[in-house]
Amino acid sequence: MPGNGKIAIVGAGLGGTAAAVLLQKAGFDVDLYEQAPAFSRLGAGIHLGPNVMKIMRRMGIEEALNAIGSHPDFWHSKDWRTAELLSAIPLGDYAARRYGATYLTVHRGDFHALMTAAVAPGTLHFGKRLSDVADDGDQVRLSFADGSTAQADIVIGADGVNSRIREKLLGPEPPKYTGYVAHRAVFPAERLNGVRHDPCVKWWSEDRHMMVYYVTSDRREIYYVTGVPQEEWDMSKAWVPSSQEEMREAFAGYHGDVQNLIDGGREVTKWPLLERDPLPLWSRGRLVMLGDACHPMKPHMAQGAAVAIEDAAMLARCLLEVGTTDFPAVFALYEANRAARAAEIQRVSHNNTWLRTNEDPDWVFGYDVFHVPLVQAARAA
Secondary structure (H helix, E strand, O other), rough: OOOOOEEEEEOHHHHHHHHHHHHHHHOOOEEEOOOOOOOOOOEEEEEEEEHHHHHHHHHHHHHHHHHEEEOOOOEEEEEEEOOOOOEEEOOOOHHHHOOOOOOEEEEEHHHHHHHHHOOOOOOOOOOOEEEEEEEEOOOOEEEEEEOOEEEEEOOOOOOOOOOHHHHHHHHOOOOOOEEEEEEEEEEEHHHHHOOOOEEEEEEEEEOOOOEEEOOOOOOEEEEEEEEEOOOOOOOOOOOOOOOOHHHHHHOOOOOHHHHHHHHHHHEEEEEEEEOOOOOEEEEEEEEEEOOHHHOHHHOOOOHHHHHHHHHHHHHHHHHHHHHHHHHHHHHHHHOOOHHHHHHHHHHHHOOOOOOOOOOOHHHHHHHHOOOOOOOOOOOOO
């Protein structure tokens, strides 16, 4: 049963919000702190596989997501120049039957809005940029840039690749730039001039790719995201504007369908792809991390957010199993049941081989965080 302790979550992205909703539904006292002043519908899409949709079911938003998302029948991989089919991974009704939940693609902003709406009223606090965190052994004190403070018995760091919680646990160290960037564009499908695109397709060449999918149920909005080599990145910038001209240069010689997408995507942004090596620890004392705070990865499996949401669900499961009073045991159990899977998804994402051939995706899509047998762990030191 839930203990009486207060839980603070730093970062209201997808992983942090999932943690808040799942823990609140389980009866825990949770506050969620977000540095942004508000959320907006940012221009990006996201894949939600059956492994994620089972968690959405527990959160109470599965039906709403199924209503707004696009449901591709296949993940297609195609040759960059000839459009030769490299793989056809069945999704659609097949995924629903095999894995017990759907596979869909959706606008990230629409997904996040459904999640934040499920957070208990009055517990999501905007404009809370964490400036310091102090674990005194009996409680944790959070200090924010606006001068306010908060106290909690446990703090969950869901604050992304530049996590202040990670910095507190392991010291300052910037993430590693991978030498690749992602161009992103989301735009009305009417700009495609009648060209019909696969609902979910990845175009591959030897050193770059473009992933394409619809993000609304009526398929009126389409999204592409790329992986393109770029030697350097100014790490002071989270992203920069890109352009159709840059896209045409990066994808010169690619199939006409790719050129059609470039013509349609008039507003393009460019983001660095960042990673960290697997961390030596995910927690210390009353502080614990999830998602990009402890395992940022390339997006090449479309599983980065999924792993963060799985982390959130497993941490909630472990807290229910053990209770908040024995938090070292909770955190040890959580890491024992997440670190290996996160590291493997990091590795495959880094190598960018996922679903290029007709491989079996069961180990990813068939995972059920609520029912997978727990691996027991030694008590944390």
